[in-house]
Amino acid sequence: MARTPPLLRRSQVARLLQRRTGGWLAMLLLAGLLRAGEARAVDALILGRDVLIRQMPQVSAKVIKTTRPGETYEVIGRKPGKGQPLYIFDERGDLWVKVRVDEETHGFIRTDLVSVSREEFRSPRGIPLLIVNLRPTADGAVARELWLVQNDWQQTRRLGPIEGKPIWASHGEWFMCQVDSERPVKDPNVERTIERIEKYSADGRTRTLLAIGSYPVLHEARGEVYFYRDIDEHGEAVPPGLFAVNVDGTNLHPVFLLPERYRFWKEDGDFFVQVPPPVLHAAANRISLRAFDRAGARIRFTVTLDGQLVEQRPD
Numbered sequence: 001m002a003r004t005p006p007l008l009r010r011s012q013v014a015r016l017l018q019r020r021t022g023g024w025l026a027m028l029l030l031a032g033l034l035r036a037g038e039a040r041a042v043d044a045l046i047l048g049r050d051v052l053i054r055q056m057p058q059v060s061a062k063v064i065k066t067t068r069p070g071e072t073y074e075v076i077g078r079k080p081g082k083g084q085p086l087y088i089f090d091e092r093g094d095l096w097v098k099v100r101v102d103e104e105t106h107g108f109i110r111t112d113l114v115s116v117s118r119e120e121f122r123s124p125r126g127i128p129l130l131i132v133n134l135r136p137t138a139d140g141a142v143a144r145e146l147w148l149v150q151n152d153w154q155q156t157r158r159l160g161p162i163e164g165k166p167i168w169a170s171h172g173e174w175f176m177c178q179v180d181s182e183r184p185v186k187d188p189n190v191e192r193t194i195e196r197i198e199k200y201s202a203d204g205r206t207r208t209l210l211a212i213g214s215y216p217v218l219h220e221a222r223g224e225v226y227f228y229r230d231i232d233e234h235g236e237a238v239p240p241g242l243f244a245v246n247v248d249g250t251n252l253h254p255v256f257l258l259p260e261r262y263r264f265w266k267e268d269g270d271f272f273v274q275v276p277p278p279v280l281h282a283a284a285n286r287i288s289l290r291a292f293d294r295a296g297a298r299i300r301f302t303v304t305l306d307g308q309l310v311e312q313r314p315d
Contacts, residue, residue, distance in 0.1 A: 053067060128149055129150075242289050278290075
């Protein structure tokens with residue numbers, strides 16, 4: 001599930017806030033990303049095909065223009081000279097952003113097919129381009145939605161909600177990412193969804209499930225992906241630990257299981273937080289992972305890629 005910022009769960013924000021209040025929170029969170037320089041703030045970039053700019057933020061309003069992928073439009077700020085975009089909800093709860101069509105005309109675009117803030121990840125071959133659209137939502141989140149752009153914007157495709165950043169193989173023939181299944185885990189006390197680590201061909205047509213887990217790290221020389229795992233494909237809890245799988249989806253196996261009193265998640269007030277991702281030290285044949293103890297303190301484990309514990313210390 002997309003985090004906003006990267007430790008808050010969207011479902012929990014929705015539980016605490018009403019829809020419109022949540023929308024204002026999304027605006028504040030997005031503004032925080034822009035200030036922090038974590039996202040690239042640009043004019044509204046059209047991602048989908050035949051996206052309509054309407055006179056008013058309603059699906060029944062008059063169409064001013066039909067756009068094409070790759071076109072950009074100046075975003076109208078909430079106040080003159082201010083960068084924060086003007087977002088408006090319609091009667092269905094959909095979010096719209098106000099843009100300038102020309103010197104005389106302003107209009108509104110629904111935000112599910114347009115990007116006001118984004119991260120870009122170009123293939124090592126130069127093309128295609130992956131865009132992570134940071135889209136504010138009505139429930140107070142900033143969704144991370146992955147788009148694939150090909151053939152100089154002649155083809156665009158939304159691949160779905162993801163966590164973190166997509167990872168390209170060095171040859172550019174495929175990439176992988178952590179995909180939000182949008183299916184809840186079985187534990188009713190934990191508001192999480194099942195995360196899938198998936199591999200895509202460069203054209204996005206072939207999609208392969210590598211494993212259920214989070215925070216994938218690629219070790220291309222060994223042909224392995226390392227990740228955290230504490231639930232299975234049904235959302236049932238399993239012994240948590242650092243796991244590995246081959247880049248073709250075979251040989252799923254544990255590298256290092258956490259001692260019994262450690263977990264990757266902890267409850268923090270009204271939210272759940274997850275430890276940072278593992279850090280690969282390929283030259284040293286080691287990888288570091290973090291976990292919470294029962295008191296909530298964060299501990300770092302450093303292990304070899306064959307699973308031998310090298311060091312355990314407070315993080």
